[in-house]
Amino acid sequence: MVRRVDEIDMSPETSQWLLPDATPEHLHHPLLHPGFTAVAMHVHLFAIEANGKRILVDTGIGNDKPRQIPDADNLRTPLLHRLTAAGFAPDTIDVVITTHMHVDHVGWNTYLADGRWTPTFPNARYLTDRREWDHWTAVAETDEDVAQVHRDSLRPVRDHGLYDLLDVPAAGLDVADGVRLVPTRGHTPGHLSVKLTGTGRNALISGDSLHHPVQLAYPEMATVGDVDPAEARTTRRRLLTELAGTDDLLLGTHFTHPTAGRVRRRDDGFQLLDASPALLPPA
Numbered sequence: 001m002v003r004r005v006d007e008i009d010m011s012p013e014t015s016q017w018l019l020p021d022a023t024p025e026h027l028h029h030p031l032l033h034p035g036f037t038a039v040a041m042h043v044h045l046f047a048i049e050a051n052g053k054r055i056l057v058d059t060g061i062g063n064d065k066p067r068q069i070p071d072a073d074n075l076r077t078p079l080l081h082r083l084t085a086a087g088f089a090p091d092t093i094d095v096v097i098t099t100h101m102h103v104d105h106v107g108w109n110t111y112l113a114d115g116r117w118t119p120t121f122p123n124a125r126y127l128t129d130r131r132e133w134d135h136w137t138a139v140a141e142t143d144e145d146v147a148q149v150h151r152d153s154l155r156p157v158r159d160h161g162l163y164d165l166l167d168v169p170a171a172g173l174d175v176a177d178g179v180r181l182v183p184t185r186g187h188t189p190g191h192l193s194v195k196l197t198g199t200g201r202n203a204l205i206s207g208d209s210l211h212h213p214v215q216l217a218y219p220e221m222a223t224v225g226d227v228d229p230a231e232a233r234t235t236r237r238r239l240l241t242e243l244a245g246t247d248d249l250l251l252g253t254h255f256t257h258p259t260a261g262r263v264r265r266r267d268d269g270f271q272l273l274d275a276s277p278a279l280l281p282p283a
Contacts (some may be wrong), residue, residue, distance in 0.1 A: 001049045002196065002203065002251070003086050004259055005061040007079045008043050014071045015039040015212075021221050022214050029217045031271040033258065036213045041254040045087040046177060046186040046205055047175050048196065051177040055095040056121070057194050058253065062107025065152055068126045068145055072103055076282050081122070094122040095175060098128035100188040100209030100254070101136045102225060106153045117156040119225025120240075125167060126157050127175055129167040129183065135227075168192060184209045184239060186232030187225065193239070202261070203249040209236050216240060216263065240270045 016039045033111035048055040052243050060079060064165065067073045080090060098106055109126065110117040113142070119126075123140060136154070140147040157163045166173060168190075172182040184191050187208045194205040208225065209232070219237045226232040243250055243263040251260045261272040 003047045003109060004044050004251075005047055005079065005082050005086055005088075006044045008071065008075070009075055009256075010041040010043060010254075011071050012039065014069060015041045016223065018223050019212055019214070019221070020224055022212065024220070026214050026218060029214070031212060031217050031266050031269065033261075033272060033274060036256070036272075037212075039212065040256050041212060042256050043254065044259075045083075045108075046156070046194075046251060046253075047083065048179065049087075050179050050196070051198070052090055053094045053118045053176040053179070055097065055176060055179060056088070056093055056124075057097045057139070058099055058207070059096060059103040059108035061104050062153065065103075065107055066148060067103055069103065072107070076119075078234045080111075090121050091123055095179075096121050096126045096176070097181065097192070097194055098126060098132070099205075100191045101128070101132055101149065101154065102188070103149055103153075103207065105208075105253075106149065109153045110156050117152045119157050119160050119162055122160075122162075124162065125224070126163045127166055127181070128163065129168050129181075129190030129192055131185075132188060132192075133163075133165050134191040135251075184235045186228050186235040187223070188227050191235075195270070200278055201247065202247060203251055203254065204239065204243060205251045207253055209239055210250075210252055213252065213255060215271045216272050217270060218265075227264065231247040241265075244270055 022039050046057040060078045061072045133151045140150045172180045174180050180195040183193045184193040193207050197202040211223050222229040244265040249260045258274045
């Protein structure tokens, strides 16, 4: 079972900033679903129940955190209530997967309790790629915005002994039955996607290898946050090529509606085919 749990809708300004090369001409490509004719994105996380394990993929922006991006600054959202209502109360989570360490993927790692940043999921192991941790730890030495994320969302989890830094091989790493981490580097140095198997319908949670379905039609289109744009483009095309023509689902970490779909190759690009909403029950 996979559920999408929403935190916020990104503003049009932030969405366009993230995908600066997306023009109205790109967005009216005939292969794009009618719901994707604007640069609109969500911040949401995926909650998974797999063979007795309860897993979150990324944790959104979080509350009470000072951020330079207006959409993310000092939020007060009911995400934890939504998560609990979906059947995933924080103290029942076994695993938290960090696809990468941008602010909109690690925020609910912690919450503010009595003036201290405290792990939100105290019974979980938090998993990430060692390259990701090492990269942002180094950047934090000279970048105050990154240092703030380390102070409020990353270091407190590590200090509690809950963050596991993994050396994920090229072939991927199983972290639970039917849940495999696969390296999809480029957007960040240790970026991961998550492959789900064994439920009758395989799926891939993309992380930020893709931000918007327009990148299926135009796989060369970069986002502002790509640390290595050339590697990100290579990774994106490889992922889409592997998915194309299969029955596997692509689950977009920032896609609005539809969030999930099958991938079909079309000319030099790809198309997202809408999936039944029953395959991704709303939270």
